[in-house]
Amino acid sequence: MLDETTNLKSLLRDPDLLAERAYVNGQWVDGENGAFDVTNPARGDVIARVADCSRTQVAGAIDAAHAAQKDWAAHTGKERAAILRRWFELMMEHQEDLAILMTAEQGKPLAESRGEIAYAAAFIEFSGEEAKRIYGETIPGHQRDKRITVIRQPVGVAASITPWNFPSSMITRKAGPALAAGCTFVGRPASETPLSATALAVLAERAGVPAGVLSIVPSSRSSEIGKEFCENPKVRKLTFTGSTEVGRILLRQAADQVMKCSMELGGNAPFIVFDDADLDAAVEGAIQSKFRNNGQTCVCANRIYVQSGVYDTFAEKLAKRVRELRVGDGLEEGVQLGPLINEGAVKKVREHISDATAKGAKIVLGGEDDLPGAFLRPTVLAGVTQEMAVATEETFGPLAPLFRFETEEEAIALANDTIYGLASYFYARDISRITRVQEGLEYGIVGVNTGLISTEVAPFGGVKQSGLGREGGHYGVEEFLEVKYICTSV
Numbered sequence: 001m002l003d004e005t006t007n008l009k010s011l012l013r014d015p016d017l018l019a020e021r022a023y024v025n026g027q028w029v030d031g032e033n034g035a036f037d038v039t040n041p042a043r044g045d046v047i048a049r050v051a052d053c054s055r056t057q058v059a060g061a062i063d064a065a066h067a068a069q070k071d072w073a074a075h076t077g078k079e080r081a082a083i084l085r086r087w088f089e090l091m092m093e094h095q096e097d098l099a100i101l102m103t104a105e106q107g108k109p110l111a112e113s114r115g116e117i118a119y120a121a122a123f124i125e126f127s128g129e130e131a132k133r134i135y136g137e138t139i140p141g142h143q144r145d146k147r148i149t150v151i152r153q154p155v156g157v158a159a160s161i162t163p164w165n166f167p168s169s170m171i172t173r174k175a176g177p178a179l180a181a182g183c184t185f186v187g188r189p190a191s192e193t194p195l196s197a198t199a200l201a202v203l204a205e206r207a208g209v210p211a212g213v214l215s216i217v218p219s220s221r222s223s224e225i226g227k228e229f230c231e232n233p234k235v236r237k238l239t240f241t242g243s244t245e246v247g248r249i250l251l252r253q254a255a256d257q258v259m260k261c262s263m264e265l266g267g268n269a270p271f272i273v274f275d276d277a278d279l280d281a282a283v284e285g286a287i288q289s290k291f292r293n294n295g296q297t298c299v300c301a302n303r304i305y306v307q308s309g310v311y312d313t314f315a316e317k318l319a320k321r322v323r324e325l326r327v328g329d330g331l332e333e334g335v336q337l338g339p340l341i342n343e344g345a346v347k348k349v350r351e352h353i354s355d356a357t358a359k360g361a362k363i364v365l366g367g368e369d370d371l372p373g374a375f376l377r378p379t380v381l382a383g384v385t386q387e388m389a390v391a392t393e394e395t396f397g398p399l400a401p402l403f404r405f406e407t408e409e410e411a412i413a414l415a416n417d418t419i420y421g422l423a424s425y426f427y428a429r430d431i432s433r434i435t436r437v438q439e440g441l442e443y444g445i446v447g448v449n450t451g452l453i454s455t456e457v458a459p460f461g462g463v464k465q466s467g468l469g470r471e472g473g474h475y476g477v478e479e480f481l482e483v484k485y486i487c488t489s490v
């Protein structure tokens with residue numbers, strides 16, 4: 001536990017993993033703008049002060065990345081893979097310390113932080129393995145004297161902006177494939193969660209990632225850093241995870257340099273339960289999908305659609321399971337729901353609850369206002385309709401709104417009635433229905449009879465306003481490569 005008598009460093013087996021300086025061009029440096037506070041959302045107290053990098057320092061990191069890139073790309077795939085493998089191993093060796101740092105700054109329960117570290121490390125492992133398989137192609141020539149070859153080359157310097165909800169894996173899901181492809185990387189972590197990012201840099205340095213190839217530049221001034229990333233001509237790739245609103249700003253800014261962009265943006269995931277579903281399995285899937293990270297993921301079920309015939313039974317079973325979830329400080333073993341990231345996040349969930357109840361929804365469970373600070377009781381609402389804010393906005397919190405539907409066509413139409421298209425889920429048994437629904441959902445990801453779809457081996461990403469590009473698997477590496485076509489006359 002972290003309290004007034006215990007400091008964060010003393011909880012770590014390797015105290016050097018608590019790194020408060022920025023990592024730029026192989027050096028640990030103070031911020032030119034001083035330092036900013038990092039707080040523990042469970043208690044609200046300051047647990048560290050982290051270097052606040054200036055725009056000039058970020059430009060320096062980009063210069064270093066640019067200078068290092070050709071040599072990094074000249075390493076063989078096998079050499080890059082060996083370094084990435086070592087980084088992966090170090091992450092797993094230090095899984096417990098990295099998990100403690102994550103829970104301390106982000107709030108998620110330790111068990112989830114351990115899981116996220118393994119998930120984050122897996123992106124480094126998988127991408128490293130892919131470094132050996134960046135193949136080209138030969139194409140039969142279009143004329144007798146022509147030979148056509150296609151090679152893949154790294155884009156160049158990649159700049160990354162990541163959110164607080166997955167402080168480690170959102171960075172490794174970008175840095176792993178970038179480095180595997182032969183790009184160099186400058187990452188600006190969310191200001192709420194820089195400690196997970198600097199700890200990754202400590203381990204990258206120990207793994208032998210050369211100076212300049214990876215820099216981590218915490219900063220409290222996100223928009224200035226975003227502008228540097230978009231306006232600096234040495235950056236050729238922008239990779240972002242966060243809200244659709246900020247994604248739009250970055251895309252507009254990146255247009256001037258015609259920069260390659262990957263955008264992993266907001267979601268409004270439907271979770272559909274058909275009347276032929278295994279209801280107990282659907283309840284477990286809903287718990288996993290809805291309450292992972294206390295509802296703060298862009299793939300969390302945001303709208304739960306239940307077919308009329310099983311609506312009341314599903315609501316009852318779900319409420320029973322939600323009642324069992326233990327809320328508390330994520331550093332306490334056994335806690336399943338930590339605090340939300342801050343009190344602003346609590347306010348947004350509360351607004352969704354009040355909006356829904358004012359328009360006729362009923363509270364099945366939760367809804368109380370009796371917990372302090374960033375804590376919130378999980379809530380289940382019944383009688384939710386498309387007119388309520390929860391139908392169109394990402395709640396990003398522990399609120400399960402239950403909508404009722406009658407037919408399969410209606411469920412697909414309701415699920416697709418959104419500007420977003422990231423993850424979707426449904427539970428059913430009939431194989432024809434399963435085929436029709438998985439094809440009808442306008443989403444980048446469909447979970448069929450499962451509430452957990454995240455893995456480093458598969459392409460993660462959205463359609464519509466949920467983003468551009470894919471992360472994970474070999475698709476993730478492709479995003480950091482350019483295709484060069486060579487036409488040779490012989």
Ligand SMILES: NC(=O)C1=CN([C@@H]2O[C@H](COP(=O)(O)OP(=O)(O)OC[C@H]3O[C@@H](n4cnc5c(N)ncnc54)[C@H](OP(=O)(O)O)[C@@H]3O)[C@@H](O)[C@H]2O)C=CC1
Nearest residue numbers: 162163190191222223226242243246264265266298394396
């Ligand atoms: N797709 C996803 O995974 C995520 C979706 N969201 C959605 O967005 C909502 C708001 O969350 P929030 O964390 O504020 O998400 P944001 O999109 O605001 O933040 C994501 C990252 O972008 C940075 N950022 C913010 N504005 C700019 C800018 N103008 N230029 C460059 N970088 C910028 C943030 O910095 P800083 O940390 O300093 O604010 C953070 O690092 C959530 O409630 C949720 O609905 C949020 C996080 C992740």
Ligand SMILES: O=C(O)CCCC(=O)O
Nearest residue numbers: 165166241297298299454
């Ligand atoms: O909210 C996000 O964007 C992170 C998704 C985490 C995951 O990979 O499941």
